[in-house]
Amino acid sequence: MSRHELTVDGEDFVVTARAGGHDFTWVSGPHRPHYGFSSSRPQMTEAQMRAAITGFLAEINPETGYLD
Numbered sequence: 001m002s003r004h005e006l007t008v009d010g011e012d013f014v015v016t017a018r019a020g021g022h023d024f025t026w027v028s029g030p031h032r033p034h035y036g037f038s039s040s041r042p043q044m045t046e047a048q049m050r051a052a053i054t055g056f057l058a059e060i061n062p063e064t065g066y067l068d
Helices: 046-058
Strands: 003-008 011-018 021-026 036-039
Touching (some): 003 046, 011 046, 021 046, 036 046
Antiparallel strands (some): 003 011, 011 021
16 A cells, blocks of 8 residues: 655645555545545556645535535
């Protein structure tokens, strides 16, 4: 299992590779440490990880800190 720590748009994430995909944990978010998302892509470059995080953050409601 590999683990990456990434900061995207000022937010910190831990990305963990697992069999069949990746788990993205939003460690600096308002609902830490157990909020984030998963991807079923088995292999991702750092650029793809960053793009996935950017897309996730774009869907977050700034008032609630959750997906709209």
